Amino acid sequence: MAASPPFYAVVVGVGSGTGASVARLFARRGYPVALLARKDANLTPVVDAVTAAGGTALGIPTDVSDPASLDAAFAAVAATWPGARLAAAVYNAEAGFAYKPFLELTPEDLDRALATGAKGLFHFAQRTIPQLLDAVPSEEGKEQQHPPTLIVTGATAALRGSARFATFAAGKFAQRALAQSLAREFGPRGVHVAYAIIDGVIDTPWGKDRVANDGKADGKISPDAIAESYWHLHTQPRSAFTHELDLRPFVEKF
Numbered sequence: 001m002a003a004s005p006p007f008y009a010v011v012v013g014v015g016s017g018t019g020a021s022v023a024r025l026f027a028r029r030g031y032p033v034a035l036l037a038r039k040d041a042n043l044t045p046v047v048d049a050v051t052a053a054g055g056t057a058l059g060i061p062t063d064v065s066d067p068a069s070l071d072a073a074f075a076a077v078a079a080t081w082p083g084a085r086l087a088a089a090v091y092n093a094e095a096g097f098a099y100k101p102f103l104e105l106t107p108e109d110l111d112r113a114l115a116t117g118a119k120g121l122f123h124f125a126q127r128t129i130p131q132l133l134d135a136v137p138s139e140e141g142k143e144q145q146h147p148p149t150l151i152v153t154g155a156t157a158a159l160r161g162s163a164r165f166a167t168f169a170a171g172k173f174a175q176r177a178l179a180q181s182l183a184r185e186f187g188p189r190g191v192h193v194a195y196a197i198i199d200g201v202i203d204t205p206w207g208k209d210r211v212a213n214d215g216k217a218d219g220k221i222s223p224d225a226i227a228e229s230y231w232h233l234h235t236q237p238r239s240a241f242t243h244e245l246d247l248r249p250f251v252e253k254f
């Protein structure tokens, strides 16, 4: 049996867009990656891509809005990589997006936005923060390790509500509030919590037909570029933590 790695990374919300890009990059930079999403169909291609590139990935079908499902996922990680410590956790679950006039929204739309936008982050952070605290380097070893990191994918709607975005914005506001609170509580204990405001349309394989910024080249945000920013956040020294980062295409109005 292969020896357990010293550290691993976990990404929840692995589709073909941002989740896949973050998984591939963190694996390329040396972490075995645990990949969580509900459907095998989303996990398998990313696990295969990481493995084909020489990395290590473990795909675990998981619903982040269900605490029992998350507990089972982390039990599977611990069984596969016993003793491995958590270096980086990325919360990227699709957040119940519903683009509708307010009077057409349903209570279920609100439930979905809160379930993956906010409650899922609550459950995920309750399970990852203790592991990240456990991975805070001792004074002697600190130059060899990056500070343990929790990164949350946000959106413009975390900063302002807009017409047709009522439930999505409610979930993202709550998500940002949680992330800020975690940063203030756990930053001083050595865990870096960062919130990324993704201010524009992401150029995902599943959203190729979505036009943004009149279809201009680079008018959508590259998920690989988001992943590079997440790696930068992860590797920041504790004397210079970013809590909030915003990313937008060069032509985006803001």
Ligand SMILES: NC(=O)c1ccc[n+]([C@@H]2O[C@H](COP(=O)([O-])OP(=O)(O)OC[C@H]3O[C@@H](n4cnc5c(N)ncnc54)[C@H](OP(=O)(O)O)[C@@H]3O)[C@@H](O)[C@H]2O)c1
Pocket: 012, 013, 014, 015, 016, 017, 018, 019, 020, 036, 037, 038, 039, 040, 042, 062, 063, 064, 065, 092, 093, 094, 095, 116, 120, 153, 154, 155, 156, 198, 199, 200, 201, 202, 203, 204, 207, 223
């Ligand atoms: N796409 C955009 O234009 C855009 C713009 C701004 C911000 N964002 C933010 O970016 C993040 C998503 O990144 P992305 O759009 O590039 O998507 P992505 O990484 O391609 O996929 C996200 C994945 O989240 C998974 N997911 C949804 N509900 C889940 C649950 N309950 N438990 C576990 N996994 C779940 C879905 O897989 P399963 O269905 O298999 O669970 C989905 O494939 C979200 O926070 C979103 O608000 C997106």
